[in-house]
């Protein structure tokens with residue numbers, strides 16, 4: 001019999017603790033805090049550039065100077081962590097812009113850390129924004145080559161660390177990349193830079209708006225030969241276990257909303273900080289329905305964020321970070 005079965009009405013009345021705001025606030029099991037959030041930023045070349053992304057209202061592609069300004073705004077509302085995505089001017093077959101010491105991310109990290117050393121700067125490590133074909137690794141025979149990609153990812157991670165990044169976050173889903181990146185960072189003396197692994201990253205329709213924001217849509221095919229199949233849960237546990245064995249300090253489930261079961265299962269199974277990515281499509285849905293008046297945008301946002309934390313996430317990457325911080 002379930003431990004929750006106590007057929008004692010009318011002695012027990014669960015409505016007693018719901019009677020007013022003070023009672024509900026005092027006994028709420030899960031609370032959101034500004035420490036829960038990481039805000040994504042899309043960095044482009046240029047100066048004074050702030051271009052709104054059509055499918056993500058109020059989210060912008062920004063040049064380095066604007067990104068630095070934005071970090072100041074974030075700190076004012078107690079958001080202390082950002083994750084950076086770079087959109088280079090030139091793309092090529094092997095994503096050279098990703099590991100160029102004067103690349104867009106490298107410049108952005110240096111600028112932010114100079115102006116706001118207290119800001120936690122996380123960098124997304126992947127090749128899709130830098131390759132002309134838009135895939136997350138090098139292509140041969142029409143598919144992404146796993147082992148040939150590892151060295152490039154490690155080079156990218158190292159160059160982010162050399163620029164001053166606080167945490168490295170590989171999102172490519174190649175096998176063995178966490179180990180390769182860990183070894184490379186350690187060999188260069190970056191033994192204390194943590195890795196946040198996108199461990200259970202699904203081949204999801206909810207990344208649509210991001211690909212507009214990051215200009216990273218694959219030019220042929222899809223990402224199903226490297227990102228996970230949406231029907232799999234056991235496999236997510238194997239992905240996470242492998243990343244932990246290879247040296248991940250934080251593991252991630254992505255997307256969040258359609259994968260709350262995976263978040264809960266990962267939290268129960270592994271004793272390690274867990275991140276969830278509240279992705280672009282999840283943001284766009286709430287924004288669109290809010291704009292038409294079909295839902296109460298603010299309440300829906302807070303309920304969604306709370307659900308991700310309640311499911312077991314310790315930290316949430318979300319485009320709503322600033323909006324939610326203002327309410328909290």
Ligand code: PBG
Pocket residue numbers: 124126128136171172206207208209210211223278279280281
């Ligand atoms: C890069 C990457 C993607 C996202 C984060 N890192 C896109 C993808 O895999 O196609 C998606 C984030 C979002 O949708 O908000 N590989």
